[in-house]
Amino acid sequence: DGGITQSPKYLFRKEGQNVTLSCEQNLNHDAMYWYRQDPGQGLRLIYYSQIVNDFQKGDIAEGYSVSREKKESFPLTVTSAQKNPTAFYLCASSIMVGGATYEQYFGPGTRLTVT
Amino acid sequence: AQSVTQLDSHVSVSEGTPVLLRCNYSSSYSPSLFWYVQHPNKGLQLLLKYTSAATLVKGINGFEAEFKKSETSFHLTKPSAHMSDAAEYFCVVGRGGSQGNLIFGKGTKLSVKP
Numbered sequence: 250d251g252g253i254t255q256s257p258k259y260l261f262r263k264e265g266q267n268v269t270l271s272c273e274q275n276l277n278h279d280a281m282y283w284y285r286q287d288p289g290q291g292l293r294l295i296y297y298s299q300i301v302n303d304f305q306k307g308d309i310a311e312g313y314s315v316s317r318e319k320k321e322s323f324p325l326t327v328t329s330a331q332k333n334p335t336a337f338y339l340c341a342s343s344i345m346v347g348g349a350t351y352e353q354y355f356g357p358g359t360r361l362t363v364t
Numbered sequence: 365a366q367s368v369t370q371l372d373s374h375v376s377v378s379e380g381t382p383v384l385l386r387c388n389y390s391s392s393y394s395p396s397l398f399w400y401v402q403h404p405n406k407g408l409q410l411l412l413k414y415t416s417a418a419t420l421v422k423g424i425n426g427f428e429a430e431f432k433k434s435e436t437s438f439h440l441t442k443p444s445a446h447m448s449d450a451a452e453y454f455c456v457v458g459r460g461g462s463q464g465n466l467i468f469g470k471g472t473k474l475s476v477k478p
Contacts, residue, residue, distance in 0.1 A: 290470060350458030350466070352410050353410075353466060357406060357407045
């Protein structure tokens with residue numbers, strides 16, 4: 250069954266702790282993305298990766314870090330430097346062919362609460 | 365630069381009546397446009413996409429959208445609302461260039477009354 254998995258679904262952390270969110274895809278997509286969703290704000294791009302061992306900052310990368318050691322995996326670390334980490338985090342993937350824009354497929358999301 | 369504006373943050377309809385969710389976009393070239401749906405605490409699901417092949421795009425679950433270049437609009441419609449359509453809907457435009465990134469509208473929450 251092809252798709253994107255994110256774990257865990259709910260995550261609770263104390264302020265000052267780093268936390269890593271998992272994202273795995275078996276769609277054989279080259280590109281992967283991390284978004285943050287806050288009520289009434291739509292989705293905002295944190296980081297994206299178009300190829301293994303390479304990634305780019307999105308619109309709100311401060312306080313976050315990523316790695317792309319395998320095509321299937323794109324974990325996101327929320328560091329203690331992120332001022333407002335409590336949010337719903339969504340991972341997505343898409344094909345990459347030339348310069349065209351393709352639809353993205355989304356995982357079920359991880360809701361992070363930091364107190 | 366590309367941008368997208370969803371004109372209503374909340375739309376309420378009765379079951380069996382038509383649905384209209386409005387979206388305007390700004391793009392310096394022929395855009396790629398999408399509509400996604402999100403049910404509470406879930407990921408996003410693609411409803412339909414416009415990539416310049418046809419101006420009237422049909423999607424899943426009876427939804428369709430019409431690309432109107434002169435009005436820079438891409439409104440989402442459905443002839444008859446169902447209770448299961450209650451969700452949040454996002455209009456999305458491709459950012460362009462080689463990034464393949466998407467720019468999301470702020471969303472329209474659709475409520476369906478029995």
